[in-house]
Amino acid sequence: MRRLRTIALIGGRLVPAALVIGALALWPRIGAGGAAAGLGLAALLYGLSARGRAGLEARAGWAGSYRYGAVSAVILPDWMGFLWGGVLIALPFWAGRAGAGLHPSAVLTWPVGGAFLALSMIAARRAGVSLRLTPEGLESLTLLGGWRIDFDEIAEIRPWRRDLPGWVRALGAAAGALGNPTAAGAVMLARPSSGLEIGLKSGARRVIPGDAFEAATGAILRAAAARGVALAPGLAP
Known part of the structure; x- marks a missing residue:
């Protein structure tokens, strides 16, 4: 049970993250409809993985155990990471679509995008905790x-x-410098x-x-x- 549960927790984030990044990066080529379909598929697989993990726990006798709050501690960090990380990784593709090769802004946006994607691993750790x-x-x-x-x-x-951690505070400052006050405020106001x-x-x-x-x-x-x-x-x- 535990191995399948770990696969659901990690795979249920890696696959949606890849779909979100792909949908956003290819938006200029596949259009808004194609991008929306990719995002919808990511959300569907994310939900199915969560239900699969919950089913495994219930069959093993862990139903009703103490867990992190699903929305505030898991879903919001996951999708903040998917969406803001995806946007920052997609930006060089959008900027370079009219020219040849990848836009040089990738040097700046990809590391910050990767840091946002790391939020989903924090969410995975929280989603993995079940206490009784x-x-x-x-x-x-x-x-x-x-x-x-x-x-x-x-x-x-x-x-x-x-x-x-200090790196999370630094991530909030970087988000503010890149013009994302919502994400920056959420990090800086965290208690x-x-x-x-x-x-x-x-x-x-x-x-x-x-x-x-x-x-x-x-x-x-x-x-x-x-x-x-x-x-x-x-x-x-």
Whole structure:
């Protein structure tokens, strides 16, 4: 199940991304109708891959598990990456269609377009997370596998906080410089993440992002407290 699920999560983004880029790059040749058909096919395959992944999880007993918000954490980053990345990659084709070869603007637009496309990989990681509580502890599916923690392995649960990576902030500034204030504003106004850090007796740690799993964090704290797990000051079940 996990291998098929990973294929659905990654392939369900690579294929739509390629279709979006192709439709936008070939727009001058295939016209608005052809481009719209390509975008529609990309959206259809994207939706089918999401339904296929959900079906695999349900058959494996993961229905009803805690997940990131589908729209804000997965779909919007995916399609922001597909569309803005596709536009930036297509721009040199549009500019160079009347002349010979590829327009030199590709040197500037393609790296930024690639960075936008990387947003879909962030979305894939989020879509791959499925968390559930068991009587013994926590289990999670991830993009490439999964993990399990028993309550007996936990030394302490502490608060956790992290800001956006610096390269994402730089991407927002680059988007603004290229005349894309919407994407730039979305990045620059993004707030830091917070949640729970689960410290294990082995010294390892796991982070549960609270802004994505708000309902799960409360359930985790209550279950951990009932099993006698130490909670850092300020954390209440």
